[in-house]
Amino acid sequence: MNISITLLLFLLPVLFLLSWRRRCSSRKLPPGSLGIPIIGQSLDLLRAMRTNTGEEWLQERVRKYGPISKLSLFGKPTVFIHGQAANKLVFSGDSSKIANKQTASIRAILGDRNLLELSGQDHKRVRDSLVSFLRPESLKQYVGKMDEEVRKHIELHWRGKEKVAALPLMKNLTFNIICSLLFGMEERAEKEKFLQNFQEMIEGMWSIPIKLPFTRYSRSLRASSRVQDLLKELVQEKKVKLEQRTATPQQDLITCLLSKRDEENKRVVTDKEILHNIMLVMVAGHDTSSVLMTFMLRLLSKNPAVYKAVLQEQEEIAESKTSGEPLTWEDLAMMKYTWRVAMETLRMVPPVFAGFRVALKDIDYGEYLIPKGWQIFWASSMTHMDENIFPxxxxxxxxxxxxxxxxxPYTFVAFGGGPRICPGHEFARIETLVAIHYLVTQYSWELCSDDHYIRDPVPVPTQGLLLRIVPKKEK
Known part of the structure; x- marks a missing residue:
C-alpha cells in the first residue's frame, strides 16, 4: 500500500511533465523572425507604407510564412494575422482573451485612457457615453451646422481659385467641423492654434518609440503635451458653463461627457478619459473623413460614369431646395448612390491601414500559439482586396x-466591425455627404498631379491631390 502511494506520488510529476511538454509542442509559435531588438521589422513596414507598397509587403509575408506569422513592430513581439476569421477575432473576440492595445507611440501620444486602450466594462462605459452623442438620433440636429461649415469653407478656400490641393483643404474642413460641432469652439484663431500643434502631434503616431530630441516621436510627444494643455483649458471652461447653467448637455461632445452621471449622481467619465478620448476623436475624425473625401474626388475624376451618376443624384436634391436652404437629414437619406461610392472608396483606399490588439491570455489560433502579452497586428486591405471576396x-x-x-461579415472593415464598430461612423457619413453635395454641384475638376500616393500613416496623394477646378454656373 505504502509502496503504491510512493510510486504514484513519484509518477504524478513525471506524467504531468510529459503531458505539459506534449501540450507545448503542439502549441508552437508562428513562423517568422522577431528581427533586431526594439526595431524588428518596424522600419521595413514604415518604408513600405511610405512607398505605397504596404499591401505587397504583407502579401509577401503571407506567401513566405502562410496566414499567420511572427515579427516585431514598434518595440513589441507581434503576430500578424489576416482574413475574415482574423477580422472577426480582432473585432468580436473574447474580451477576456483579446483587448484593445495600440503601439507604445500611439499610447504615449493619445493617452492610455482612450477607447483604443480600454477593454471590458471600462470600454463599454466610455463607448456608451460617446455613442450617446454620436448616434443618428442625436446627430440629426447638427446637419444644418455641418451644412453651414461646408458652405463657409468653400467660400473661403475654393471660390475664385483655379487650382486647389484637396487633402489639406479637406483636413482643414474636417478639423473645423470637429472644433465647432464636437468641441463648441468657434473662434478661428483658437482653431488655428489647435491645428498647428495637432498636425505635428499626429506625425509621430506610427514611429519607433525612441525618445531623442531629433526623432519624430519626441516632436509628437511635445506637441501632444501642448494639445492636452489647450484641451484642459477648454474642458475647464465647459465645466464652468455647466455649473452656471449657461450650457446644455447636448451642446457639444465635451459638455455631453461632462454631464454623464450614474445612479449615484457621480460622473461616468473621468477628466482624464474625457481628455484622452477628445484627442482620439480629433485624430479619427480629422484623418479618416478628410482622406475619404479626398479620394472620392480622385476616383470620381477617373470614373466619368460614376461621377455622372453622383452628379445626377445630387442635382436632383439641389433642385428641390430654395436658394440658400440648408440640407436636411431627409436629404442625406436620399444620397444612397453617393454613399455607395464612399464605401467603395473606403474599400480600395482604407484610411486606416492596420491596427493592433493585445493577447491577454495564450490564444490558440489555427495550428499556432499567440502568447499572452504579444501584439496582434491586422490589416484591412487583406480582405478588401481579396478577389475571392470582392471580384x-x-x-x-x-x-x-x-x-x-x-x-x-468581417470582410469590409473600414469602420471596424461587430461590437467594436467605430462610434463615429455616422458622423463621418454626414460630413462626407454634405461636403460632396456642395463640391459636386458647384464645381467640376480634373487632376493636375500624378495618381500616386503614400501612407504616412494615412494615404497622402502627390501634391495633396492637386486639382484644376471650374465653378459651375448658378441656376
Whole structure:
C-alpha cells in the first residue's frame, strides 16, 4: 500500500511533465523572425507604407510564412494575422482573451485612457457615453451646422481659385467641423492654434518609440503635451458653463461627457478619459473623413460614369431646395448612390491601414500559439482586396454595396466591425455627404498631379491631390 502511494506520488510529476511538454509542442509559435531588438521589422513596414507598397509587403509575408506569422513592430513581439476569421477575432473576440492595445507611440501620444486602450466594462462605459452623442438620433440636429461649415469653407478656400490641393483643404474642413460641432469652439484663431500643434502631434503616431530630441516621436510627444494643455483649458471652461447653467448637455461632445452621471449622481467619465478620448476623436475624425473625401474626388475624376451618376443624384436634391436652404437629414437619406461610392472608396483606399490588439491570455489560433502579452497586428486591405471576396478588387465598382447583406461579415472593415464598430461612423457619413453635395454641384475638376500616393500613416496623394477646378454656373 505504502509502496503504491510512493510510486504514484513519484509518477504524478513525471506524467504531468510529459503531458505539459506534449501540450507545448503542439502549441508552437508562428513562423517568422522577431528581427533586431526594439526595431524588428518596424522600419521595413514604415518604408513600405511610405512607398505605397504596404499591401505587397504583407502579401509577401503571407506567401513566405502562410496566414499567420511572427515579427516585431514598434518595440513589441507581434503576430500578424489576416482574413475574415482574423477580422472577426480582432473585432468580436473574447474580451477576456483579446483587448484593445495600440503601439507604445500611439499610447504615449493619445493617452492610455482612450477607447483604443480600454477593454471590458471600462470600454463599454466610455463607448456608451460617446455613442450617446454620436448616434443618428442625436446627430440629426447638427446637419444644418455641418451644412453651414461646408458652405463657409468653400467660400473661403475654393471660390475664385483655379487650382486647389484637396487633402489639406479637406483636413482643414474636417478639423473645423470637429472644433465647432464636437468641441463648441468657434473662434478661428483658437482653431488655428489647435491645428498647428495637432498636425505635428499626429506625425509621430506610427514611429519607433525612441525618445531623442531629433526623432519624430519626441516632436509628437511635445506637441501632444501642448494639445492636452489647450484641451484642459477648454474642458475647464465647459465645466464652468455647466455649473452656471449657461450650457446644455447636448451642446457639444465635451459638455455631453461632462454631464454623464450614474445612479449615484457621480460622473461616468473621468477628466482624464474625457481628455484622452477628445484627442482620439480629433485624430479619427480629422484623418479618416478628410482622406475619404479626398479620394472620392480622385476616383470620381477617373470614373466619368460614376461621377455622372453622383452628379445626377445630387442635382436632383439641389433642385428641390430654395436658394440658400440648408440640407436636411431627409436629404442625406436620399444620397444612397453617393454613399455607395464612399464605401467603395473606403474599400480600395482604407484610411486606416492596420491596427493592433493585445493577447491577454495564450490564444490558440489555427495550428499556432499567440502568447499572452504579444501584439496582434491586422490589416484591412487583406480582405478588401481579396478577389475571392470582392471580384476584380482593383476595379472601382460602387455596385458592390447595392445590397450590403451580400458582403460577407468581417470582410469590409473600414469602420471596424461587430461590437467594436467605430462610434463615429455616422458622423463621418454626414460630413462626407454634405461636403460632396456642395463640391459636386458647384464645381467640376480634373487632376493636375500624378495618381500616386503614400501612407504616412494615412494615404497622402502627390501634391495633396492637386486639382484644376471650374465653378459651375448658378441656376
Amino acid at each position: 476584380e478588387p482593383s476595379k472601382f465598382d460602387p455596385a458592390r454595396f447595392e445590397n450590403q447583406t451580400s458582403v460577407p
